[in-house]
Amino acid sequence: MAKPKPLMTKSSGPDDGAVQSALRTLDAEASGVAALSAALKSDLGAPFTAASELIGKAKGRLIVTGLGKSGHIGRKIAATFASTGTPAFFVHAAEASHGDLGMITIDDVILALSWSGEQPEMRNLIAYAARFGIPLIAMTADKDSTLSKAADVQLTLPKAREACPHNLAPTTSSLMMLALGDALAIALLEGRGFTSTDFSVLHPGGKLGALLKYARDLMHGGDALPLKPLGTKMSDALVEMTSKGFGCVGIVDRHDHLVGIVTDGDLRRQMRPDLLTLSVDEVMTRTPKTISRDTLAGEVLELLNASKITTLIVTDAKKPVGIIHLHDLLRAGVA
Incomplete structure (x- = not known):
């Protein structure tokens, strides 16, 4: 029986269509992060500082919320905060209206992620924060959105084109949210003097846990x-x-x-x-x-x-x- 011929694969080069697409994606996303950096040096700087101070002074935890792609990014941001010394967890914006609002206390601070700031699922959460005086930080791209107007601190992201050629699929926008969330977490880490010893207490497992043994x-x-x-x-x-x-x-x-x-x-x-x-x-x-x-x-x-x-x-x-x-x-x- 004849052996099947191995599949031939075309080697990637500078003219390969997939590689060119990837480069366009990375360029688009890099431009979004660059715009975010420029914004922090101007109008975004003051609210960023305010958000950092608000979270740092909270007696309770940081509640990160969102839905869709913003929700996925929110989960990662909450995990980053928690692993760097800021107690945090994620509450899905839609599930909040079905009992999960009970997870949020008056000592907490809410960080709500929404590119448009107009998801209807956010309304009950906004009302809950207002009713109990829970500080609300909005991370949106529209300072005039419902979410942004209801917030105590507005982290308004600069406009940026998505890497998607149709300018539809959340790509650049998601990366910008993640980058700003990471920036907040690290600012708080440095502000409270969180050390590698503190880090080791929260990361006992895996390769990272091994590196942090004594x-x-x-x-x-x-x-x-x-x-x-x-x-x-x-x-x-x-x-x-x-x-x-x-x-x-x-x-x-x-x-x-x-x-x-x-x-x-x-x-x-x-x-x-x-x-x-x-x-x-x-x-x-x-x-x-x-x-x-x-x-x-x-x-x-x-x-x-x-x-x-x-x-x-x-x-x-x-x-x-x-x-x-x-x-x-x-x-x-x-x-």
């Missing part, structure tokens, strides 16, 4: 830590290196302070007939690179890569308390 979570301590005092013969140091399996041995002084390290690289550099009779003092690398227990795993990986080494000793008040190997980062999913 050295203390991954290090080997106790008897697993290869250590020898100053004055030790290299023959004994080599036994310690081999038995512990990290390719190195830390050298401590009489106060148990780490003063040096002997690595496989040091052995190669010092290779000579009498190497095993020398003391570690003559072979070791002094003032080795170390990390603290609270160093994030991502930072450990960066230091290993930048220094072109595979092992770091963890110290506390100059005393070695643990050791981390590149393989530990691999097993944890960091590298």
